[in-house]
Amino acid sequence: MNLTPALPWWQDLTPSRIAALARADAVVLLPLAAIEQHGEHLPLSTDLDIALGLLEAAVPKLRPGLPLCVLPPFVPGCSLEHSGFAGTLALGASTALASLVEIGAGVARAGVRRLVLFNTHGGNKALVDLAALELRAAQRMLVVRAHSFRFPPPPDALPAEELRHGLHGGALETALMLHLAPHKVRREAIDRFESIGVRMAAEGRVLGPEGEAGFAWMAQDLHPSGACGDPRLADAALGERLVEHFATRLARIIEDARDFDLEGLVERSPPPDHRG
Numbered sequence: 001m002n003l004t005p006a007l008p009w010w011q012d013l014t015p016s017r018i019a020a021l022a023r024a025d026a027v028v029l030l031p032l033a034a035i036e037q038h039g040e041h042l043p044l045s046t047d048l049d050i051a052l053g054l055l056e057a058a059v060p061k062l063r064p065g066l067p068l069c070v071l072p073p074f075v076p077g078c079s080l081e082h083s084g085f086a087g088t089l090a091l092g093a094s095t096a097l098a099s100l101v102e103i104g105a106g107v108a109r110a111g112v113r114r115l116v117l118f119n120t121h122g123g124n125k126a127l128v129d130l131a132a133l134e135l136r137a138a139q140r141m142l143v144v145r146a147h148s149f150r151f152p153p154p155p156d157a158l159p160a161e162e163l164r165h166g167l168h169g170g171a172l173e174t175a176l177m178l179h180l181a182p183h184k185v186r187r188e189a190i191d192r193f194e195s196i197g198v199r200m201a202a203e204g205r206v207l208g209p210e211g212e213a214g215f216a217w218m219a220q221d222l223h224p225s226g227a228c229g230d231p232r233l234a235d236a237a238l239g240e241r242l243v244e245h246f247a248t249r250l251a252r253i254i255e256d257a258r259d260f261d262l263e264g265l266v267e268r269s270p271p272p273d274h275r276g
């Protein structure tokens with residue numbers, strides 16, 4: 001794990017400096033990633049490398065003086081879908097949810113009221129969404145669910161089919177890694193890993209691995225290699241463009257989190273006639 005000194009880490013501070021951060025109404029960001037297989041061409045750290053790489057690129061884009069602090073990355077997360085492959089580490093969903101809520105409660109105890117959950121791993125999505133709501137309900141804090149894979153990609157960066165089906169170790173993640181951590185990419189293992197989703201779409205099925213009617217999948221259901229997508233479309237120049245694009249988006253999210261009116265987070269229960 002590359003805990004780069006370029007980021008303003010929570011764990012580098014002392015109690016009085018954390019208190020000052022809370023008084024400054026800082027945004028605290030928790031990176032969430034995974035330690036899980038990404039086929040034979042990418043390392044187990046892929047989602048973590050991408051999270052920290054995007055964050056490092058986002059910080060210089062923030063408006064000057066914006067108070068930001070970064071929590072130690074939350075790994076491993078929920079990777080049950082990759083547990084059939086050696087090296088994957090995974091927390092059970094209830095363990096992960098309890099841990100995440102307790103980390104958020106610790107942040108709230110320090111007086112911080114703006115928390116961004118920045119998640120680069122699809123398997124953590126449900127976890128992040130549930131934890132964010134629990135924290136909002138219990139702590140009356142702003143909790144942002146920022147999933148990098150939901151950030152709109154640059155137009156024409158990759159074919160629509162690859163963006164839709166290259167879910168894991170495909171062109172997008174491989175390009176990001178070719179820019180952020182090229183020494184970790186095993187180029188000789190790059191191949192086309194066609195997801196079952198491509199065939200189902202070609203047959204005109206509504207059902208697929210994701211989308212309006214997605215089925216629960218283990219990675220080997222999509223492709224026996226554990227990867228899916230076409231990483232042959234990736235190169236470092238595309239990765240650089242994607243990092244710039246997604247980091248700009250992340251910086252904007254952090255700024256919006258700082259500007260959000262906390263008075264809008266109503267503490268009282270709504271009147272009885274407004275309850276659903």
Ligand SMILES: [Zn+2]
Nearest residue numbers: 046047169173
């Ligand atoms: Zn990944």
